Amino acid sequence: MKSILKHRNFSKGALLLFVALTLQSCFVAKDYVRPDLDIETEALYRTENLPTDSISIAEVSWKDLFTDQYLQQYIEEGLQNNMDIRIAIQQIVAAEAYAKQGKAGYLPTLSVGPNFTHQEYSENSQFGTLFNGSLDTYDITANLSWEADIWGKIRSNKRASQAGYLQNVAGHQAVKTQLISSIANTYYNLLALDAQLEVTKQTLVTRESGVETIKALKDAGQVTQVAVDQNIAQYNNARALEVDIETAIFKTENTLSILLGKASQDFNRSTLDLQKIDQEIKLGVPTTLLRNRPDVMAAEFALIKNFELTNVARSSLYPSLTLTASGGLQSLELDKLLNINSLFATVVGGLTQPLLNQRSLKTQTEVALANQENSLLNFKKTLLVAGSEVSNALFSYEAETKKFEFRKNEVEALRTAEANSEELLKNGYANYLDLLTARQSALSAELNIIDSKLQQLSTVVTLYEALGGGWQ
Numbered sequence: 142m143k144s145i146l147k148h149r150n151f152s153k154g155a156l157l158l159f160v161a162l163t164l165q166s167c168f169v170a171k172d173y174v175r176p177d178l179d180i181e182t183e184a185l186y187r188t189e190n191l192p193t194d195s196i197s198i199a200e201v202s203w204k205d206l207f208t209d210q211y212l213q214q215y216i217e218e219g220l221q222n223n224m225d226i227r228i229a230i231q232q233i234v235a236a237e238a239y240a241k242q243g244k245a246g247y248l249p250t251l252s253v254g255p256n257f258t259h260q261e262y263s264e265n266s267q268f269g270t271l272f273n274g275s276l277d278t279y280d281i282t283a284n285l286s287w288e289a290d291i292w293g294k295i296r297s298n299k300r301a302s303q304a305g306y307l308q309n310v311a312g313h314q315a316v317k318t319q320l321i322s323s324i325a326n327t328y329y330n331l332l333a334l335d336a337q338l339e340v341t342k343q344t345l346v347t348r349e350s351g352v353e354t355i356k357a358l359k360d361a362g363q364v365t366q367v368a369v370d371q372n373i374a375q376y377n378n379a380r381a382l383e384v385d386i387e388t389a390i391f392k393t394e395n396t397l398s399i400l401l402g403k404a405s406q407d408f409n410r411s412t413l414d415l416q417k418i419d420q421e422i423k424l425g426v427p428t429t430l431l432r433n434r435p436d437v438m439a440a441e442f443a444l445i446k447n448f449e450l451t452n453v454a455r456s457s458l459y460p461s462l463t464l465t466a467s468g469g470l471q472s473l474e475l476d477k478l479l480n481i482n483s484l485f486a487t488v489v490g491g492l493t494q495p496l497l498n499q500r501s502l503k504t505q506t507e508v509a510l511a512n513q514e515n516s517l518l519n520f521k522k523t524l525l526v527a528g529s530e531v532s533n534a535l536f537s538y539e540a541e542t543k544k545f546e547f548r549k550n551e552v553e554a555l556r557t558a559e560a561n562s563e564e565l566l567k568n569g570y571a572n573y574l575d576l577l578t579a580r581q582s583a584l585s586a587e588l589n590i591i592d593s594k595l596q597q598l599s600t601v602v603t604l605y606e607a608l609g610g611g612w613q
Contacts, residue, residue: 170293170452173300173445176517178428178524185427185528198423199433199610203321206420206605211410212328215401219324222402226320229313236309243302246295249287253469256280279478280471288463294456301449308442314612315435320400322606326599327397332413333595334393338386340587341379348376348580375580413594418601424535424608430527434609440523444516447509454509457502460494527607534604541596548590555583 198206207213220226258278290296355372359365398405430437468486472478495502559579605611 170297170449170456173448175441176520178431178521185430185525185531196423197429197433197608197610198420198605199429199608200613201420201610202613203605203611206418206610207325208419209328209411209416211408212325215328215397215408216321216324218401218403219320220317223320223400224402225316226313227402229309229316233306233309233313236306240302240306243299246290246299249285251283251285253281253283256282276473278471278473279475280469281478282467282469282471285466286463287465288461291462292456292459294453294461297449297452297456301446301453304442304446304449308439308446311435311439311442313435315439318435318606318609318611321611322602324397324400325602327393327400328410329413329416329595329598329602331390331393331397331408331410332416333591334386334390335410336413336591336594337588338383338390340584340591341383341386344580344584344587345376345379345383348372348379351580352376379584413591416594416598418598422535422538422601422604424531427528430524430531430609433613434527434607435612437520437523437527437609440516440520444513444520447513447516451506451509451513454502454506458495458506463491463493465489465491527609530607531604534600534607538597538600538604541593541600545590545593545597548586548593552583552586552590555579555586559583 203216204213207216256279258276258280260276260278262274262276264274288295352369352372355369359369394408395405397408431441432438466486466488468484470478470480470483471485472480472483477483559582561579
């Protein structure tokens with residue numbers, strides 16, 4: 142009779158387990174489908190030369206884009222030591238832990254441990270009379286619980302944790318892209334300041350000589366003391382400019398030090414004239430931003446995460462099937478605890494439908510839907526912002542390329558004007574104001590052409606970052 146009962150209990154348990162495994166395949170959770178982005182990507186770059194090639198400059202490694210050996214070294218150091226990069230890595234570690242937890246959602250929970258229970262009963266109660274007022278119980282119990290994923294809640298939670306992990310990975314890639322761009326721009330800015338400092342020092346030599354020349358002309362009666370004073374003032378103006386540039390170099394080196402995660406120091410570097418970016422500028426079709434630009438990818442992973450959390454919230458409105466079991470050894474006497482007669486086992490299967498829960502599940506679902514819609518809007522906005530940044534960077538690159546040619550012509554004309562003005566002044570055919578104006582204009586033009594060269598390099602770096610380059 143006892144064996145028959147055991148067989149029946151086993152059959153019931155097997156049947157319940159079979160039902161649970163069968164129901165587990167009946168998912169109500171939906172699968173994520175990327176939203177239609179045709180409207181958002183249409184004319185995203187705002188250019189007449191619409192790209193048709195899917196290849197983008199973003200897919201070029203930064204080591205191939207930036208050929209300066211010093212710059213390569215500093216980017217490498219920054220990727221190793223920068224504090225933002227290291228913070229992002231720790232965020233990935235935390236997200237990875239949650240992803241592992243999500244993968245373990247299908248597994249049961251299991252706990253085991255020894256227990257001692259002492260109970261004092263009323264002497265007038267049934268158990269008090271039976272056990273002489275108190276009872277000691279010893280047991281070693283294992284408890285197991287498992288929830289069948291009938292509606293896909295566990296699966297969706299697993300996918301949400303994986304999307305959260307990938308979102309943090311994309312965030313790390315975004316930090317990496319921004320860091321490479323910042324290091325390159327800071328390095329180029331240093332080279333431009335070096336070039337401007339060199340021009341200023343050459344100007345100082347010329348103006349110091351000019352002061353001596355104007356003094357000689359004054360002694361010859363060709364100019365007045367006013368001319369001498371204004372030449373001296375112009376010389377000191379250049380000296381002040383030299384100090385400003387040296388200050389800017391000092392601060393820029395400190396900025397580069399922070400980017401590299403190092404104490405403030407001097408940096409070895411090349412010259413601005415040697416900088417070249419030979420890679421062909423290719424934008425790729427706008428949809429390449431979805432796979433190249435980290436912040437766009439992160440925004441989509443956030444959408445996927447909230448989509449799956451909406452599945453989880455909806456699944457909570459349906460019945461849940463839970464199997465629990467406990468077993469082990471139990472005895473009223475410690476020395477008999479490990480006896481075979483002390484074995485016990487309990488199996489419970491339950492199907493629970495939430496009814497009244499103070500509206501918490503419905504609120505959870507409504508909030509999840511709102512978060513999902515918010516993530517969708519943020520995803521589309523991020524894509525639009527990315528396209529705008531590409532458009533701005535492309536237009537600036539083309540503008541700076543044109544402007545550089547005009548700057549070169551301006552410098553050549555003003556250098557000639559300065560030389561002619563000085564010669565005419567020596568021969569009495571021009572006044573000192575013409576020379577002063579020509580000198581100041583020539584210096585400004587030379588500084589401007591250096592800045593124009595810097596902007597050319599910077600716009601390529603900005604376009605590279607806007608397209609999502611650097612992290613690959």
